[in-house]
Amino acid sequence: xxxxxxxxxxxxxPFDPCPxxxxxxxxxxxxxxxxxxxxxxxxxxxxxxxxxxxxxxALYSPYSGxxxxxxxxx
Amino acid sequence: xxSANQPGDKRYYELLEQLQAIDFVLVELNLYLDTHPTDSxxxxxxxxxxxxxxxxxxxxxxxxxxLLNFGHSYSGxxxxxxxxxxxxxx
Numbered sequence: 001x002x003x004x005x006x007x008x009x010x011x012x013x014p015f016d017p018c019p020x021x022x023x024x025x026x027x028x029x030x031x032x033x034x035x036x037x038x039x040x041x042x043x044x045x046x047x048x049x050x051x052x053x054x055x056x057x058a059l060y061s062p063y064s065g066x067x068x069x070x071x072x073x074x
Numbered sequence: 075x076x077s078a079n080q081p082g083d084k085r086y087y088e089l090l091e092q093l094q095a096i097d098f099v100l101v102e103l104n105l106y107l108d109t110h111p112t113d114s115x116x117x118x119x120x121x122x123x124x125x126x127x128x129x130x131x132x133x134x135x136x137x138x139x140x141l142l143n144f145g146h147s148y149s150g151x152x153x154x155x156x157x158x159x160x161x162x163x164x
Contacts, residue, residue, distance in 0.1 A: 037106070039113045046095035055102040 004028050004061055029061040079137045081159050089134040090164070096127045158161075 005025050012020040020024045041056045052062075079085055103120040110116060131141055139154035140147030149155055 037110070040108065040115055047091075049102065050091075050095040050098045055099060055106075074157045 004030070005067075014055055027061070027063065030059050034058065039045075081138050081157070081162075086134075086138055089130060093127065093130050093134065096123055096130065099123050107115075116122060 004027055006028050007025050009022060010020075010024055012022065025042050037056075037059075041058050043055050044052060044057060050061055054060050060065070100120065100123050103116055103123065107113065107116055107120060131147075135141055135147055139157060140149045143155050
């Protein structure tokens, strides 16, 4: 299962007024790659679906914070 | 409402959690069926889940009183709608 987080490295100028953010992340969720959802995809059980936020594992997309701000995680 | 079950006991939360899970599945299937009207398996599952949801709601309401008001649920005697626990106490 490939990771759903990708990173990019913004340009950091010597004249930047604030401390640089060297690495920024963005989410690449499954629905970007699925397009029109096919029929009869495998499903979670109701209890699992309620906790994971989707009925179909193929569309499951966990999010645990941007990772660049401590204390704002999750 | 028999005396064995009091609102807030184990069975109360069990039924509510099952109801919540089935409602979520119904929401997902409903949205899915909006864009896939010809998917017979999903439609069959939706109807089964709706039936199962009705059964669970019936059991809950027979034990603990109405889930919904304004005529969407029955009430026992005396009127149970404004009994404790209130939603934020659940």
